[in-house]
Amino acid sequence: xxxxxxxxxxxxxxxxxxxxxxxxxxxxxxxxxxxxxxxxxxxxxxxxxxxxxxxxxxxxxxxxxxxxxxxxxxxxxxxxxxxxxxxxxxxxxxxxxxxxxxxxxxxxxxxxxxxxxxxxxxxxxxxxxxxxxxxxxxxxxxxxxxxxxxxxxxxxxxxxxxxxxxxxxxxxxxxxxxxxxxxxxxxxxxxxxxxxxxxxxxxxxxxxxxxxxxxxxxxxxxxxxxxxxxxxxxxxxxxxxxxxxxxxxxxx
Amino acid sequence: xxxxxxxxxxxxxxxxxxxxxxxxxxxxxxxxxxxxxxxxxxxxxxxxxxxxxxxxxxxxxxxxxxxxxxxxxxxxxxxxxxxxxxxxxxxxxxxxxxxxxxxxxxxxxxxxxxxxxxxxxxxxxxxxxxxxxxxxxxxxxxxxxxxxxxxxxxxxxxxxxxxxxxxxxxxxxxxxxxxxxxxxxxxxxxxxxxxxxxxxxxxxxxxxxxxxxxxxxxxxxxxxxxxxxxxxxxxxxxxxxxxxxxxxxxxxxxxxxxxxxxxxxxxxxxxxxxxxxxxxxxxxxxxxxxxxxxxxxxxxxxxxxxxxxxxxxxxxxxxxxxxxxxxxxxxxxxxxxxxxxxxxxxxxxxxxxxxxxxxxxxxxxxxxxxxxxxxxxxxxxxxxxxxxxxxxxxxxxxxxxxxxxxxxxxxxxxxxxxxxxxxxxxxxxxxxxxxxxxxxxxxxxxxxxxxxxxxxxxxxxxxxxxxxxxxxxxxxxxxxxxxxxxxxxxxxxxxxxxxxxxxxxxxxxxxxxxxxxxxxxxxxxxxxxxxxxxxxxxxxxxxxxxxxxxxxxxxxxxxxxxxxxxxxxxxxxxxxxxxxxxxxxxxxxxxxxxxxxxxxxxxxxxxxxxxxxxxxxxxxxxxxxxxxxxxxxxxxxx
Numbered sequence: 001x002x003x004x005x006x007x008x009x010x011x012x013x014x015x016x017x018x019x020x021x022x023x024x025x026x027x028x029x030x031x032x033x034x035x036x037x038x039x040x041x042x043x044x045x046x047x048x049x050x051x052x053x054x055x056x057x058x059x060x061x062x063x064x065x066x067x068x069x070x071x072x073x074x075x076x077x078x079x080x081x082x083x084x085x086x087x088x089x090x091x092x093x094x095x096x097x098x099x100x101x102x103x104x105x106x107x108x109x110x111x112x113x114x115x116x117x118x119x120x121x122x123x124x125x126x127x128x129x130x131x132x133x134x135x136x137x138x139x140x141x142x143x144x145x146x147x148x149x150x151x152x153x154x155x156x157x158x159x160x161x162x163x164x165x166x167x168x169x170x171x172x173x174x175x176x177x178x179x180x181x182x183x184x185x186x187x188x189x190x191x192x193x194x195x196x197x198x199x200x201x202x203x204x205x206x207x208x209x210x211x212x213x214x215x216x217x218x219x220x221x222x223x224x225x226x227x228x229x230x231x232x233x234x235x236x237x238x239x240x241x242x243x244x245x246x247x248x249x250x251x252x
Numbered sequence: 253x254x255x256x257x258x259x260x261x262x263x264x265x266x267x268x269x270x271x272x273x274x275x276x277x278x279x280x281x282x283x284x285x286x287x288x289x290x291x292x293x294x295x296x297x298x299x300x301x302x303x304x305x306x307x308x309x310x311x312x313x314x315x316x317x318x319x320x321x322x323x324x325x326x327x328x329x330x331x332x333x334x335x336x337x338x339x340x341x342x343x344x345x346x347x348x349x350x351x352x353x354x355x356x357x358x359x360x361x362x363x364x365x366x367x368x369x370x371x372x373x374x375x376x377x378x379x380x381x382x383x384x385x386x387x388x389x390x391x392x393x394x395x396x397x398x399x400x401x402x403x404x405x406x407x408x409x410x411x412x413x414x415x416x417x418x419x420x421x422x423x424x425x426x427x428x429x430x431x432x433x434x435x436x437x438x439x440x441x442x443x444x445x446x447x448x449x450x451x452x453x454x455x456x457x458x459x460x461x462x463x464x465x466x467x468x469x470x471x472x473x474x475x476x477x478x479x480x481x482x483x484x485x486x487x488x489x490x491x492x493x494x495x496x497x498x499x500x501x502x503x504x505x506x507x508x509x510x511x512x513x514x515x516x517x518x519x520x521x522x523x524x525x526x527x528x529x530x531x532x533x534x535x536x537x538x539x540x541x542x543x544x545x546x547x548x549x550x551x552x553x554x555x556x557x558x559x560x561x562x563x564x565x566x567x568x569x570x571x572x573x574x575x576x577x578x579x580x581x582x583x584x585x586x587x588x589x590x591x592x593x594x595x596x597x598x599x600x601x602x603x604x605x606x607x608x609x610x611x612x613x614x615x616x617x618x619x620x621x622x623x624x625x626x627x628x629x630x631x632x633x634x635x636x637x638x639x640x641x642x643x644x645x646x647x648x649x650x651x652x653x654x655x656x657x658x659x660x661x662x663x664x665x666x667x668x669x670x671x672x673x674x675x676x677x678x679x680x681x682x683x684x685x686x687x688x689x690x691x692x693x694x695x696x697x698x699x700x701x702x703x704x705x706x707x708x709x710x711x712x713x714x715x716x717x718x719x720x721x722x723x724x725x726x727x728x729x730x731x732x733x734x735x736x737x738x739x740x741x742x743x744x745x746x747x748x749x750x751x752x753x754x755x756x757x758x759x760x761x762x763x764x765x766x767x768x769x770x771x772x773x774x775x776x777x778x779x780x781x782x783x784x785x786x787x788x789x790x791x792x793x794x795x796x797x798x799x800x801x802x803x804x805x806x807x808x809x810x811x812x813x814x815x816x817x818x819x820x821x822x823x824x825x826x827x828x829x830x831x832x833x834x835x836x837x838x839x840x841x842x843x844x845x846x847x848x849x850x851x852x853x854x855x856x857x858x859x860x861x862x863x864x865x866x867x868x869x870x871x872x873x874x875x876x877x878x879x880x881x882x883x884x885x886x887x888x889x890x
Contacts, residue, residue, distance in 0.1 A: 131381050
């Protein structure tokens with residue numbers, strides 16, 4: 001198969017970028033999208049040109065390193081991360097636009113690579129259960145019903161890639177933060193800090209410059225881990241309870 | 253040199269307790285004075301960094317990814333073993349210990365493995381307390397599944413994403429400590445060398461992957477938690493970024509590299525489809541709980557699987573190993589698949605594949621149950637191959653998955669270089685010549701949460717009152733200079749061949765000659781080919797761009813350069829070990845029915861290799877393995 005690529009090229013964070021036309025010729029349909037980019041890059045290198053920079057690691061859809069937008073869709077068409085997109089999904093001769101995630105809180109570093117450290121800072125504000133190694137009771141002492149464990153797992157499946165914020169017209173990170181809060185706040189172990197966690201993570205999110213949710217659901221549509229937008233409702237509920245609780249000086 | 257494993261005295265059940273009772277403690281005020289460098293943020297690295305910070309040490313943690321949470325532990329699917337015996341099916345610490353020793357084909361260090369089985373129980377407690385959403389039964393109890401090489405159900409799991417959930421647990425503990433200011437996290441930072449001061453590991457030299465800045469960090473001790481070297485084979489189930497650089501650089505600074513030829517080939521991966529491929533995808537071993545492995549009885553039978561009648565199918569694992577059946581250990585299952593394919597009975601267009609068939613399980617349990625157990629794996633399979641495993645059997649073939657070899661460590665997880673500790677897959681100690689499924693997660697977390705916090709004091713207690721270590725010392729400046737030279741050398745080759753081409757070629761050499769079957773002739777040939785390839789690399793490689801910028805070609809070139817040296821050591825180790833054991837199968841050493849033939853009289857040792865200069869053969873030092881608690885036996889899963 002042959003494709004006309006429009007690749008975003010940008011030397012560094014503070015230089016302007018632009019789309020550049022690159023031909024991807026004789027590509028096997030069973031090739032993954034990133035393998036197609038590998039082939040294109042190796043051809044560029046062999047011709048003495050600089051390859052396009054993009055990040056990937058596990059290439060099985062779980063590490064969340066992928067940060068590209070294919071034809072306007074963060075992480076590309078279909079469910080799963082960009083590394084799970086296969087060339088057989090495209091038409092022969094198609095023009096494909098490839099660009100980095102677009103969100104103010106994810107500045108572009110080079111070509112298709114963005115800086116997602118904002119998510120790290122949100123996690124450090126409250127994305128954990130405060131406990132220390134060695135202090136745990138026997139695992140069987142805590143009973144958790146299957147539906148609760150399953151719902152926590154659905155939220156915990158988030159791969160932290162940032163596609164939600166990149167897809168959102170408000171660049172909101174609420175699907176990500178909602179997933180974290182839902183996972184931990186649903187479980188009995190996470191209850192003692194539930195309100196504090198929601199408060200701290202939402203505040204950190206605001207500080208990073210992410211917007212708010214306006215029920216557009218673009219995040220849910222692109223989420224490679226199929227995290228449901230209902231986590232945002234859970235986040236809002238716990239956040240409001242947390243704010244009220246702090247405002248009235250309640251013990252939470 | 254003699255490698256002293258420092259195994260505590262006493263009967264095996266008492267060794268860890270005895271050790272802890274007599275361990276050197278560091279008081280809380282003094283812990284705050286010690287700096288610890290942790291390289292790598294997978295299960296071993298994140299758990300160690302978080303736990304040591306909780307104890308009060310000043311920790312610097314490094315990873316090459318953009319987030320600690322992306323380390324390759326995240327991709328582990330199936331589960332984590334623990335001797336909880338929640339199922340009341342006869343499990344115990346002893347049984348997990350014995351299964352692991354036997355699974356490793358009696359080439360692991362007894363005392364370390366027993367300790368691993370012992371602390372396995374604490375790991376599950378710890379993870380649950382962090383909020384890891386393990387699978388549960390309706391009443392709220394923890395669920396278990398069985399895994400290869402065991403006859404009990406002791407594997408805890410979180411769907412097919414157990415590694416992800418365990419790493420997120422460790423990462424959340426780490427994030428907490430970073431937020432509290434007790435850990436300084438350095439993402440996008442590659443360790444390129446180890447710094448020794450008076451023979452002790454006291455720091456590292458790194459390259460900032462965003463700016464290209466080369467910089468040193470000093471500490472009182474260094475922990476390498478940098479994973480395995482499976483990516484030496486190019487195609488593997490490992491992540492693209494996995495590399496041997498940190499451990500290889502430590503080796504070149506004097507740390508012994510143990511059993512590099514012990515590599516694990518996982519039996520259930522999606523077969524290779526073409527030369528464009530960048531990685532192989534694992535289909536979790538847990539699938540073998542419900543899937544049945546078979547090939548046609550007739551050679552070259554290319555009928556569709558559903559057209560092959562039951563009596564013309566060879567369920568070879570069930571036939572050869574009736575008591576373990578489809579749950580035979582990984583090395584044995586892989587080799588059996590290779591035998592079937594070598595015999596001309598492989599399936600798929602390449603003939604390098606066997607069927608993993610779920611039709612019986614779907615008939616017995618219903619599609620919904622199978623979907624619940626393995627839904628994400630089936631989806632992944634369909635996405636990659638375009639075939640639905642609900643409708644036709646999966647095609648699978650073995651692929652490189654894990655490496656049991658690694659830097660040599662003593663009972664305290666310290667290498668022969670004082671101050672250099674090695675945890676998780678990066679060390680060699682617990683899995684012998686073959687690792688059982690669901691044991692890697694267990695070992696990574698055991699090392700980080702429970703072993704190193706107790707053993708680190710043995711070294712640090714000897715370091716009071718020494719001279720202050722700072723990066724101003726000439727040792728740091730010298731190592732930095734050497735790193736810069738190496739980077740510049742890569743940039744100045746200015747050839748025309750992309751790095752990937754060399755990596756792929758090295759991978760093919762290793763897969764053909766140092767893969768599932770190895771021979772003296774093949775290994776000698778491989779060593780010569782690797783030497784020639786290395787020479788070509790340094791004449792022809794193309795590394796565009798400059799050093800002081802985000803330069804992915806340069807990152808890869810450095811890693812491949814190290815693999816090109818390391819691959820030779822792997823082959824040398826395989827050549828020297830003239831026996832078959834676990835994942836190391838020398839065709840010259842097999843029983844009449846094709847099983848691995850060990851030579852305990854000559855090879856019940858750890859082979860540890862010491863660097864003696866680029867032009868010289870490395871020196872082999874042996875650590876004899878003393879089996880006091882178990883008897884060396886021929887491994888049988890029949």
